[in-house]
Amino acid sequence: MNLDSLGRWIRNRQKIVVIAAALFQVGVLSAMTGITTIRHWNAEVHYLRTAPVDPRDLFRGHYVILSYPFSQAWRADGGGLPSDYSGPIFVPLTKAKDGKLSEAGKLLLHPPAEGPYLQGTAQHGNMRFGIEQYFVQEGKGLQFEDAARRRNLIAKVSVPRDGHAMVVDLEIEPGDNLPIEFGRN
Amino acid sequence: MNDQGIRTPGTVLSAESAIPADLASGLPTEKIPLSPQDRSWLLRQIDRWRELGLMGDTQARSILGLYEERWEAQARTQSTAIFVLMAIAALLVSLAVILVVGFNWEAMPKPMKLATLIGSVAGMHGLGLWLRFGKGWNRSSEIAFFFGCLLYGASIWLIAQIFNLDSHYPDGFWWWAWGILPFALCLDTVLIHVLLVSVLSIWVGTEILDSGLFFLFGRVVAFPPPGAYTLPIFVFLPLLWAYRRNEVAAVWLYLPLVVFWAALLPIAWHFTDQVVFFLGALGSLLLLVAELHPENSRFSIPYRLFGLLMLFGVLTPLSFWEFNQHPFFGDKRDGIAALAPAVVLSFIGLAAVAVAFLRGRQPSSELEVSSSQSTMIRLWLPAGLTLAFAAISYLNLWTEGLGFRIGDHRDSPARFTYALFVTLLANVFFIAAAFWIMWLGLREERGFPFAAGVAAFLFWTVLRYIDLFAEFGGMLGAALMFFLCGAVLFGVAIYWHQRKRSRHEP
Incomplete structure (x- = not known):
């Protein structure tokens, strides 16, 4: 098929192509919804202590940027990784037996043999695990800022088998807690 | 008469501009666009040629019949202006939709938000299909498809918001561009191309300058560095469309994008x-x-x-x-x-x-x-x-x-x-x-x-x-x-x- 006949083919099947394009768009949006739902259908839920700031996204409104102690480890002591490392990283998670919060293990370059873990990306000394933002209704970010000052904000995180986690909810613990010691696993 | 307010080509408009059957057979069926100023000049010249005996009445009518009449030119200009106004209106309404859903109203359950987004995209394209193939209103349908494509892009970001997805965000623009491309190749005006070029420009810029790592379907790839390597596909097909449709405006749109991409490649590497x-x-x-x-x-x-x-x-x-x-x-x-x-x-x-x-x-x-x-x-x-x-x-x-x-x-x-x-x-x-x-x-x-x-x-x-x-x-x-x-x-x-x-x- 030469280029001219390709152009003619598209023009002659305009209705089919337009319908297919519309279905493609609906399909992409449905796939985004479906894949995320299926991936997290039976995922484990972990509670991680976190600290937020409150920025705003041009497309998606207000959200809270979340910071975790294990994602700051590299900044403090390298976390056992080479300083110029770029690529996937893994953090094993262990559910505490006597409490709600999960414990994060040492940074790894390969997924652990067993147990749940978070999978993230390291680049130029920064790490992201896909759980660094949580969208809130406009004007509702203040309560989280207040919780951040008291260091008692908990992220409820859904962790599927492949480690690509998602923040499900933010919870505020009552009372005051000690400051989070960033830079230590 | 179609929805653009212009009579279809070949319709006899008046006695003055009627093309005789014997002459019409070998003439082009579509009237040539002519501005009111150019038409005034042409009328003056034809009067002069007739006075000099260089041209008869029949020839004068035939020549004038080849070109748009004054009211047709005015209707075409007005129609274009209305089309542009409607496109801007669609853009503003989509921005309103983005902001309303982006407000992240907690009272609205997630399934309802998702159904609203996917339903609005499907509904808008359904409207476009009905206008185009049911009513034959091509230009109105283009506005509907344009609006649908805007809603599709907004929905990508808003679904990511609903699930708090935090992945490689230039991919959002990439998927948006793939959804727009078939519409750009099928439809008649450059409106969808304007949207496609805008989305691709943001994708190229963010993919090369902002991402740092090359992601392939959400996974980090060590080599090559991120370079928006699929851009040639996005540009080649619309340029083919432009040459086939004799739409030089599309070349003016896509060429700066290619230059932008090529200039960023050495930086990416x-x-x-x-x-x-x-x-x-x-x-x-x-x-x-x-x-x-x-x-x-x-x-x-x-x-x-x-x-x-x-x-x-x-x-x-x-x-x-x-x-x-x-x-x-x-x-x-x-x-x-x-x-x-x-x-x-x-x-x-x-x-x-x-x-x-x-x-x-x-x-x-x-x-x-x-x-x-x-x-x-x-x-x-x-x-x-x-x-x-x-x-x-x-x-x-x-x-x-x-x-x-x-x-x-x-x-x-x-x-x-x-x-x-x-x-x-x-x-x-x-x-x-x-x-x-x-x-x-x-x-x-x-x-x-x-x-x-x-x-x-x-x-x-x-x-x-x-x-x-x-x-x-x-x-x-x-x-x-x-x-x-x-x-x-x-x-x-x-x-x-x-x-x-x-x-x-x-």
């Missing part, structure tokens, strides 16, 4: 010190592509304009001694990897020369068999420039290597030789390119390219006055330079005058 040579080679390549078009083709103008802007944009700093003596040293690479940009430029240059050679052997048309010399000049300057930038890239790398071995590379003999050679070469190319445009204006008898060539030449004289004669030659040196430049331009003017006389006088 961490060859920032080679960007200037890449831009120069790309500008020369665009000039070559412009010359591969038929003479006086409207499609050649965007290539030529962007090519010249890039070429002069590069030759201006390269024509300064200081720029070449103390260049910007970007990322360093050792061994064979350092040669990569020069090798790529060599292939581009050799391909350009091969194209020029093959095209130069073919006459442009049957009437231009004898114009092989003209074809050579048209093609060989851009092709030669493309290859020259590859050569300069090699020289630059060689100079850097030699400089490191000797000691301070900035003041090394190799750097001095390189700076002298490149400065002279860039100045020669600058003047050659300026005269090439003047010659182009003469060849096509168009004032704008000729004026641009003169302006480029004057710009060069000012540059050289600043850095050379003001420093070394003094006032007398500057006077000599201006005198020589004036004499050259005077010579060109005399040549043009004689050429026009020999062409147009019997």
